[in-house]
Amino acid sequence: MKAPKQPVSVLVVIHTPDLQILLIERADRPGYWQSVTGSREGDEALSDTARREVLEETGIDAVGLHDWQQQNVYEIYPHWRHRYAPGVTHNTEHVFSLQLPAPQPVQLAAGEHLAWQWLPWQQAAELVFSPSNADAIKKLAKARLMT
Structure with missing residues (x-):
């Protein structure tokens, strides 16, 4: 039996200087688009998790990974709670970003994701299923557009 996931995760918004955002589609929930996410394993540093x-x-x-020093606490979707220890209902997500010079092809993890796409930040923020992911994309865009 697989060990329960830790309720500590990372969100990594991968983007270009002109705010193209990389999104990947979940294999376990087709139509659910997101930035890179994942749970910490063992006692690894959060930057290592990212x-x-x-x-x-x-x-x-x-x-060139950038740690935002931002945490989001949210309720774990009921359809994913079975991955955690009994009684765990909330997750603490740590936000990071990674700027690449231009959009590039990616190699998806087999069985974990179905597709990938680069989108302008506005479209990406609308498409992601997670409110914290949408907020991170909007916050990134606001910071970039103000500089």
Whole structure:
């Protein structure tokens, strides 16, 4: 039996300087688009979790990863609670971003994701299923557009 997931995760918004956002579609929920996400394993540093998840889910080496020092606490969707220990209902998500010079093809994790696409930030924020993911994309765009 697989060990329960930790209710501690990362969200990594991968983007270009002109705010194209990489989204990946979940295999276990077709139509659910998101940025890179994943749970911490063991006692690894959160930055290591973020690098590992980016590499596993996209094949991209996360050089230049930016830790926002931001946490989101949210209720775990009921259809995913079975992955956690009994009674765990909330997750703490740590936000990161990774800027790439231009959109690039990615190598998806087999069985984990179905498709990928690069979208302008406005479309990406509308398409993601997670409110915290949408907020992170909008916050990134606001910060970039103000500089």
